Amino acid sequence: QQQVKQSPQSLIVQKGGISIINCAYENTAFDYFPWYQQFPGKGPALLIAIRPDVSEKKEGRFTISFNKSAKQFSLHIMDSQPGDSATYFCAADRRGYTGTASKLTFGTGTRLQVTL
Amino acid sequence: KAGVTQTPRYLIKTRGQQVTLSCSPISGHRSVSWYQQTPGQGLQFLFEYFSETQRNKGNFPGRFSGRQFSNSRSEMNVSTLELGDSALYLCASSSGLRNTIYFGEGSWLTVV
Numbered sequence: 001q002q003q004v005k006q007s008p009q010s011l012i013v014q015k016g017g018i019s020i021i022n023c024a025y026e027n028t029a030f031d032y033f034p035w036y037q038q039f040p041g042k043g044p045a046l047l048i049a050i051r052p053d054v055s056e057k058k059e060g061r062f063t064i065s066f067n068k069s070a071k072q073f074s075l076h077i078m079d080s081q082p083g084d085s086a087t088y089f090c091a092a093d094r095r096g097y098t099g100t101a102s103k104l105t106f107g108t109g110t111r112l113q114v115t116l
Numbered sequence: 117k118a119g120v121t122q123t124p125r126y127l128i129k130t131r132g133q134q135v136t137l138s139c140s141p142i143s144g145h146r147s148v149s150w151y152q153q154t155p156g157q158g159l160q161f162l163f164e165y166f167s168e169t170q171r172n173k174g175n176f177p178g179r180f181s182g183r184q185f186s187n188s189r190s191e192m193n194v195s196t197l198e199l200g201d202s203a204l205y206l207c208a209s210s211s212g213l214r215n216t217i218y219f220g221e222g223s224w225l226t227v228v
Contacts, residue, residue, distance in 0.1 A: 034217075043120070043206050043219035044159070089159060103149070103172045104217060106159035 003027050004092050006107025013114050019077040021110045023090035026071065030092035034104070035064065035075045038087045047075070047088075080114045087111050118143065120220035122207050128226045134195040137223045141188050141209030147171075148190040149217070150182060153204040162205075165190055197227045 005024045013019045025033075031052055036044035050057045050064040050073065057064045063076040077084055090107040121140040129135050141148050149164035149172075161174040165184035182192040188209075194201055204222040 036219075041221070043208075043221045045219065046216050049216070091159075103161050103164060103174075104151075104159075105161070106151075108158045 003105050004090060004107045006090050006110060008110060009108070010111045011113070013077075013080045013112065015080065015082060015114055015116050017080050017114075019080045019084065019112055019114070020074060021088055021090070021112075022072065022074045023107050024070075024072045025092050025105075027092070027094070027105075028071070029094045030105075032093040032095045033064070033066065033073050034091050034093070035062075036089045036091060036106075038089065038109075044089060077112075080112075082114045082116060085112055085114050120207055120209050120218055122205075122220040122223050124223060125221065126224045126226075128228060129197050130228055131197055131199060133197050134193060135197060135225060136191055136193045137205055137207075137225075139190045139192075139207030139209075139220060141190070141207075142218055145209035145211050145218075146188050147210045148184055148188060149208045149210075150190070150192050151206040151208065151219075152176075153206055153222070154202075159206070162192065194225075199227050201225065202227045 003026050007022050034049035035047045037047045038044045048059045048062045050066050052068050055066050061078045066073045088110045091104040093104050123138045147166045150162040151159050153159045163182050164172040168184045179195045184190045206219050206222045208217045208219045210217045
């Protein structure tokens, strides 16, 4: 059972454009939604994360939009650069009030290519 | 501050053998988790340890096991290796309380 669905599988964007990756989850107990960036040969690195009490979070060129009622969240990369070319994973975790990490459920990944 | 360190980075094993992978978390982090990454199944959670106790376990057969030592270092073991166990095994650590999960660069396991 895939609890976090991610789309698209791959994405090609021109330099300066906006990259948008979408995720949907099923488990309403999830309360922490991070996005990870992975370059070839490297482990995933946290980009940005959001909790369901806010609808949007922005850090630099990266923005997460969160729709709790639709159980969807998305990553927007503004002014995309060739250096952003990587695989992006959304994830979800259930941390609760104790904040106990960590059993991340990952989406299937989106391979982003930013062309010149 | 050193990141999550995994050893070995690359290894090749034969079907039926066993393998042990090692992970040193970020200093001060007491939570260590393991993930398997394959092209077909993506990133899947194996198990998580906190203060030497397994707190969470994913849906993997009993051939996959792990442990955590008093210094928070962790090992995972896969016995009776199968071809399908070929994967990137990622270790991650966190301070354990609502904090970021940091990943190592992984151990590439090839089973032949």
